[in-house]
Amino acid sequence: MIRLAGLAASVLLSAAPVEAPFPRDHRELKRTVRYEEMAGFLKSVARPGLIEVSEEGRSTQGRTLYLVHLRRGRTKDPIRVLFYAQQHGNEVSGKDALLCLVRDIAEHPERLPEDVDLYLMPMVNPDGAEAYRRFNGAGADLNRDHLLLAQPETQALHRVARRVMPHLAADGHEFTRDGKDYRSRGWSCWEAITMDGLNHPVFPDELKAAALAQVDSARPVLAKAGHAYTRYTVGGLPPDEEIRPSTTEVTDGRNSLGALGTVSFIIEAGVRRSGPDPQADLGSRVDAYLSLFRHLLGTPQSRSHLKAVSERARRAPLPPYLATNFFWANLGGRMATVKVTEQATGNVLSIPTPNLMFDLVVKSNVPTPSAYAIDAAAAAPFLRVLQAQGLRHEVLAAPRRLRSEACRLVRFEEAEDPVYVRYENRQVVERAAPADREFPVGSVLVPLDQPLARLAVVVLEPCMLYGIYADPAFRALAGPDGTLPVWRVR
Numbered sequence: 001m002i003r004l005a006g007l008a009a010s011v012l013l014s015a016a017p018v019e020a021p022f023p024r025d026h027r028e029l030k031r032t033v034r035y036e037e038m039a040g041f042l043k044s045v046a047r048p049g050l051i052e053v054s055e056e057g058r059s060t061q062g063r064t065l066y067l068v069h070l071r072r073g074r075t076k077d078p079i080r081v082l083f084y085a086q087q088h089g090n091e092v093s094g095k096d097a098l099l100c101l102v103r104d105i106a107e108h109p110e111r112l113p114e115d116v117d118l119y120l121m122p123m124v125n126p127d128g129a130e131a132y133r134r135f136n137g138a139g140a141d142l143n144r145d146h147l148l149l150a151q152p153e154t155q156a157l158h159r160v161a162r163r164v165m166p167h168l169a170a171d172g173h174e175f176t177r178d179g180k181d182y183r184s185r186g187w188s189c190w191e192a193i194t195m196d197g198l199n200h201p202v203f204p205d206e207l208k209a210a211a212l213a214q215v216d217s218a219r220p221v222l223a224k225a226g227h228a229y230t231r232y233t234v235g236g237l238p239p240d241e242e243i244r245p246s247t248t249e250v251t252d253g254r255n256s257l258g259a260l261g262t263v264s265f266i267i268e269a270g271v272r273r274s275g276p277d278p279q280a281d282l283g284s285r286v287d288a289y290l291s292l293f294r295h296l297l298g299t300p301q302s303r304s305h306l307k308a309v310s311e312r313a314r315r316a317p318l319p320p321y322l323a324t325n326f327f328w329a330n331l332g333g334r335m336a337t338v339k340v341t342e343q344a345t346g347n348v349l350s351i352p353t354p355n356l357m358f359d360l361v362v363k364s365n366v367p368t369p370s371a372y373a374i375d376a377a378a379a380a381p382f383l384r385v386l387q388a389q390g391l392r393h394e395v396l397a398a399p400r401r402l403r404s405e406a407c408r409l410v411r412f413e414e415a416e417d418p419v420y421v422r423y424e425n426r427q428v429v430e431r432a433a434p435a436d437r438e439f440p441v442g443s444v445l446v447p448l449d450q451p452l453a454r455l456a457v458v459v460l461e462p463c464m465l466y467g468i469y470a471d472p473a474f475r476a477l478a479g480p481d482g483t484l485p486v487w488r489v490r
Contacts, residue, residue, distance in 0.1 A: 084253070085124065175194070229439060
């Protein structure tokens, strides 16, 4: 890691104006900051004792991945916060907002609370940013790579996350307000910015509840700033099609960092892409982002609470049973109101929508194992993932007899389920009864008595509905009868 500026003893609480490749008033921003502009700005603004800029790796095409560390206080045990953006190269406003935040703190250090250790990765995907496309230089969607960590950009982000172990993290994206389905009805999405928190069933309930409380408490903050805001949902057109909370999968940044015990969020700002200039309202999106970032930094009381919740989550043992099959439902048939904007008039319509989903239902679970054992013949690809994820493991130097459960992949459902039509890409797995089995030299043992136990579970649990076998290379490791190479050690 190359340090461009180190920490020093003191920082003056006033500074000269900082030159930046964006307007003095961020609301006037009409074009996004390019990679080289960002790199030059970050190097110029680095300041001992306040702003440290480091190089955390290289992209697929060789561009530097930058991390900015901002801290002015000497609080012994501050809350550690990680904001990162532009995993998708054509989703720009989160990055621009983070750069505006850097300038603001450089000029007004007193605006950074003394009990906050703030880390920023403004542009996770510089190759995609330069090409203005979603994917990285290898054609991969980085926000689907947080389980396998096959790409250098996601590897770098997770190295930072494991080193920092943030108590709070937020991932910046953009969504399309005026997609063709909405335009077909003369509508656009009402909301200007959305947010949702981590939600996988294996995470402690207190961690998920703390995230949802932050999502809800942002409403008046955004309203006061003049931005329409709702909890982030996915789905089709109201009232006919499903609207539901975001995915529970751990292939994205939000849930993958949640597996570290981090109160983790996804943020999405809305872009009107059907007009002549999608960046015409960039300044407004940046303003909305800044409102949310500042809200998440919170008050001394909220920071203390979130830090405590995160640290308790990291100490919490795994539950006796792991939820493996789960889905969103609307128990009781509750109604919701979805707002849309009429494109022709600008009027806001409120549409009663009965199928907005509120409840995460666990359909099945399995006893929590003590460890996972990986067959020697299939160890190599798993070892790469274990190493990239920082999971403690042992490569057996001598044969070892372990009481374990074999798991068989019955089928992999690519098509939509006829009952739970909202779900696809599900692995259906059967467990055999526990039996003694000798694992040869070269087999890999991953114990669950380790700090990253929840991460190990979501990476390796064979019975998990959405798991590692969604990747064709890992699915191909199943035996002729579907037996999977990962065994559950009892």
